Amino acid sequence: MFEARLLRSSILKKVLEAIKDLLTQATFDCDDNGIQLQAMDNSHVSLVSLTLRSDGFDKYRCDRNISMGMNLGSMSKILKCAGDKDTVTIKAQDNADTVTFVFESPNQEKVSDYEMKLMNLDLEHLGIPETEYSCTIRLPSAEFARICRDLSQFGESMVISCTKEGVKFSATGDIGSANIKLAQTASIDKEEEAVVIEMEEPVTLTFACQYLNYFTKATSLSPQVQLSMSADVPLVVEYRIPDIGHIRYYLAPKIEEEDS
Amino acid sequence: MDIDTYKSNLNTVKELILDENKIVTYVSLSKDLCIHVNDAKSLLHQIVQDIRKDRPSTKLYVCYIISGLQGNNCGITTVCTEDDVEKIKKSLKLVFYDHVYCVSRGLQAADNAVLSSLNRFEDLSLCTGLIKSDICTKRTENELGSLISKKRTPIVEPKTPSIQHKKSNEKVKEIVKSSIENFAKLSSVKPEPKIKSEPEKDVQNNPKTPPKNKNNKTPPKSSNNKPAGKGIAGFFNKSNGVSSKVKSSEPKSQTPVENVKIKDEPLHSNSNLTSVEESPAKKSKEVTNHNKSLTLIKKNAKVDKKRKRVLHVSDSESDTEANDPFANEMDVDHESEDEIPPTPTINTVKITSGIVNPKKRRKIVDKTYTDEEGYILTKKEEVYESCSDNEENTKENDNEAKENGVKEKNVKKFESSKNTSGNRDQVKQTVINEISPKQNKKKKVSPTQKGNQKTINSFFKKL
Numbered sequence: 001m002f003e004a005r006l007l008r009s010s011i012l013k014k015v016l017e018a019i020k021d022l023l024t025q026a027t028f029d030c031d032d033n034g035i036q037l038q039a040m041d042n043s044h045v046s047l048v049s050l051t052l053r054s055d056g057f058d059k060y061r062c063d064r065n066i067s068m069g070m071n072l073g074s075m076s077k078i079l080k081c082a083g084d085k086d087t088v089t090i091k092a093q094d095n096a097d098t099v100t101f102v103f104e105s106p107n108q109e110k111v112s113d114y115e116m117k118l119m120n121l122d123l124e125h126l127g128i129p130e131t132e133y134s135c136t137i138r139l140p141s142a143e144f145a146r147i148c149r150d151l152s153q154f155g156e157s158m159v160i161s162c163t164k165e166g167v168k169f170s171a172t173g174d175i176g177s178a179n180i181k182l183a184q185t186a187s188i189d190k191e192e193e194a195v196v197i198e199m200e201e202p203v204t205l206t207f208a209c210q211y212l213n214y215f216t217k218a219t220s221l222s223p224q225v226q227l228s229m230s231a232d233v234p235l236v237v238e239y240r241i242p243d244i245g246h247i248r249y250y251l252a253p254k255i256e257e258e259d260s
Numbered sequence: 261m262d263i264d265t266y267k268s269n270l271n272t273v274k275e276l277i278l279d280e281n282k283i284v285t286y287v288s289l290s291k292d293l294c295i296h297v298n299d300a301k302s303l304l305h306q307i308v309q310d311i312r313k314d315r316p317s318t319k320l321y322v323c324y325i326i327s328g329l330q331g332n333n334c335g336i337t338t339v340c341t342e343d344d345v346e347k348i349k350k351s352l353k354l355v356f357y358d359h360v361y362c363v364s365r366g367l368q369a370a371d372n373a374v375l376s377s378l379n380r381f382e383d384l385s386l387c388t389g390l391i392k393s394d395i396c397t398k399r400t401e402n403e404l405g406s407l408i409s410k411k412r413t414p415i416v417e418p419k420t421p422s423i424q425h426k427k428s429n430e431k432v433k434e435i436v437k438s439s440i441e442n443f444a445k446l447s448s449v450k451p452e453p454k455i456k457s458e459p460e461k462d463v464q465n466n467p468k469t470p471p472k473n474k475n476n477k478t479p480p481k482s483s484n485n486k487p488a489g490k491g492i493a494g495f496f497n498k499s500n501g502v503s504s505k506v507k508s509s510e511p512k513s514q515t516p517v518e519n520v521k522i523k524d525e526p527l528h529s530n531s532n533l534t535s536v537e538e539s540p541a542k543k544s545k546e547v548t549n550h551n552k553s554l555t556l557i558k559k560n561a562k563v564d565k566k567r568k569r570v571l572h573v574s575d576s577e578s579d580t581e582a583n584d585p586f587a588n589e590m591d592v593d594h595e596s597e598d599e600i601p602p603t604p605t606i607n608t609v610k611i612t613s614g615i616v617n618p619k620k621r622r623k624i625v626d627k628t629y630t631d632e633e634g635y636i637l638t639k640k641e642e643v644y645e646s647c648s649d650n651e652e653n654t655k656e657n658d659n660e661a662k663e664n665g666v667k668e669k670n671v672k673k674f675e676s677s678k679n680t681s682g683n684r685d686q687v688k689q690t691v692i693n694e695i696s697p698k699q700n701k702k703k704k705v706s707p708t709q710k711g712n713q714k715t716i717n718s719f720f721k722k723l
Binding site for chain 1: 713714719720722
C-alpha cells in the first residue's frame with residue numbers, strides 16, 4: 001500500500017506543470033525515502049530528475065517500493081480538478097494498476113477522488129555521476145526565465161558564458177544579437193534576489209533555448225534557480241522545492257565539431 | 261437597352277409569368293435582368309399589353325402602385341389591384357405616379373407573404389436606379405411571419421407642400437424606404453380612419469376613371485381585392501416597423517396589394533433625381549456609391565471573365581460552375597491571348613439572379629478583343645460572380661463598401677493564387693532567395709547554431 005498526503009495540492013500541481021511540457025509520461029518511483037522521478041524527453045536531449053522527500057509529506061506510507069507509470073497529461077488534468085488549498089492524497093495498492101488521487105477541501109466539506117490507470121513503462125534510469133562543476137550560478141528564477149524568454153527570440157541557441165566578471169547569456173539570430181550580463185550581487189539584502197557565482201574556471205557552453213524555456217516552467221516552485229556548468233557536460237538547472245525536495249533538469253550542450 | 265436585349269428580356273419575363281407562373285415585380289425584374297427599375301416598369305407594362313393582346317384568354321393579375329396627394333394634403337402611396345386603380349386615383353387630389361407593381365398569371369398577387377419573400381431586402385441594392393432611404397431596416401423573419409397574419413389598415417402620412425410640388429412633376433420612381441418608415445411612425449402615431457377604409461370605400465364609391473395603364477383590365481379584380489387588402493394592410497403596418505426580408509429601403513416592392521404607404525419621399529423622374537424631402541446629397545451619395553460598387557464589380561468580373569454566358573434566367577444550371585472558384589482559374593488559362601482585359605464601363609450592371617441563386621451575381625461586362633485582322637472589338641458579355649451572404653445582409657452603404665472590400669480581396673487572392681500556380685517556380689525561387697540569405701546569415705553569424713546538439717545518453721550511462 002502506498003499513500004502520500006500533501007497539505008497543499010499546489011506543490012504537486014506546480015511540479016506537474018514543470019514537467020508535463022517536457023515529458024509525456026514518466027515513472028514515479030516510490031520508496032521509503034520518498035518519490036523520485038527520472039525521465040528523458042523524447043529526443044533524449046534533456047533529463048528531468050524530481051525528488052520529493054517523504055518527510056515533506058504530511059503523511060507518507062510506502063509498504064513496498066512501487067513504480068507507477070503515469071501519463072502526465074492525464075495526471076495534470078486530474079490535478080487541475082484540485083483547488084490550490086486542497087489536501088491531496090495519492091493512494092495505490094500494491095501491484096495495482098490504478099492510482100487514486102483524493103482531494104479534500106480545507107474544511108473537509110468537499111472530498112473528491114479520481115482514479116487513473118497506470119502504465120507499464122520501460123525503466124531507463126541513467127546513472128548521473130557526481131560531478132564537481134566548474135561554475136555554479138544562483139540567480140532569481142524569474143530573472144532566469146526572463147532571460148531565456150528574451151533570448152529565445154533571437155535564436156534557437158543560447159550561449160552561457162561564465163567568467164570572473166560574471167555570467168553572460170547571449171544569442172544571435174536573423175534580427176541581430178542579444179547579450180545579457182549578470183554580475184555577482186555586491187550586497188545581499190535578500191538572498192532570493194541575489195546573483196551568486198562560484199567559479200573555479202571559466203566555462204562557455206551553448207544550449208538550446210527551447211529546452212531552457214521548458215525548464216523555466218518550474219519557476220513557480222522556487223524563487224531561486226541554480227545553474228551548474230562544466231565544460232562538455234550537461235548543464236544542470238536546479239529548482240529547490242522548499243521543505244520537500246528539488247527538481248533538476250539536465251541539458252546536453254551543443255558542441256561544435258572540430259572539423260567545422 | 262438595345263432592341264435585341266429588350267426583346268430577349270421581354271421573352272424572358274413572359275416565360276416567367278406564363279410558363280413558370282411566377283409573380284414578377286418590377287423590383288425582381290430589375291434585379292434579375294440587371295436593368296434599370298424604370299426599364300423594368302415599362303417592360304412590365306409592355307408585357308401586360310402584349311399578353312392581353314396576343315392571348316386574350318390568359319388571365320393576368322396586375323397590381324399597381326399609386327402615389328399621390330389626398331384632399332387633406334396627406335401623401336399616400338398604395339399598392340392596389342387593377343380594379344381599384346381608378347377609384348384611388350379619383351380620390352387623390354394629385355397623382356404623383358402610378359405604374360405596374362407586379363404581374364402574375366391568374367394568381368391573386370395580394371399575398372403579402374409571397375410578395376415579401378419575392379422582393380428581398382438584400383436584393384434592393386442590386387436594382388439599378390432604385391432609390392432607397394437610409395432609414396430602411398430589414399425585418400426579421402419572425403416579424404414578417406407574425407405580420408402576415410395580421411390585418412391592418414392603411415396608414416396615411418401627411419405630406420408637406422413643398423414635397424408635393426416636386427413630386428407632381430415626376431412619375432415613376434418611388435422611394436420606398438421613407439414611406440415605410442413613415443408608415444411605421446404613423447401606424448403608432450397617426451392612424452387615420454379615413455385612410456384605413458380608403459381602399460374599400462374607393463371601390464364602392466368612386467366611379468371608375470381611366471387608369472394610366474390601359475392594359476389593366478382583368479376579371480378577378482373584385483374578388484381578389486378583399487382578402488388581399490386586409491392581409492396586406494396588416495402586413496404593411498407591421499412591416500413598416502421592421503421587416504426581415506425586405507428592408508425599408510425598397511419595401512414598396514414587398515408590399516401588399518391594396519395598401520397604402522405614406523410617403524415623404526421624393527419622387528424621381530426617369531433621368532432626373534429630384535429629391536424632395538430627403539436631402540439630395542444623400543441620394544447623390546447613394547448613386548455614386550452604387551456606381552462605385554458597379555465599378556468594383558466590373559473589376560471583379562476580370563476574375564470571372566472567362567465565363568461567357570448568354571443572358572438567360574434559369575433556375576439552377578449555372579450554380580455549380582459559377583460557384584466553383586477553380587472553374588474560374590481554369591477558364592483564365594484557356595483565355596485567348598488576344599483578349600484584352602475587360603474594360604470596366606459604367607454600363608456594367610450587377611445582377612443578382614434571385615431566380616437562379618441569390619448568392620450569384622450576373623454582371624454585364626464590356627470585354628475587348630483583338631480579332632484576326634487586328635481590329636479591337638468590344639463585346640458585352642455576362643459573367644457570373646458568387647457573393648457571400650454577408651455582403652447581401654448588410655445595409656446598402658455598408659453593403660457597397662463591404663462588397664468592394666470583399667471583392668477586392670477576392671481579386672487579390674485570385675491574383676495571388678494565379679501567381680502561385682502559374683509562376684510557382686519563380687515564386688519558390690524568390691522565396692528561397694529571401695529565406696536562404698537569412699539562413700546563410702544565421703549559419704554564418706551565429707556560432708550558436710554551429711554546435712551539434714548532443715544527447716543526454718552520451719553523458720550519462722544506463723544503470
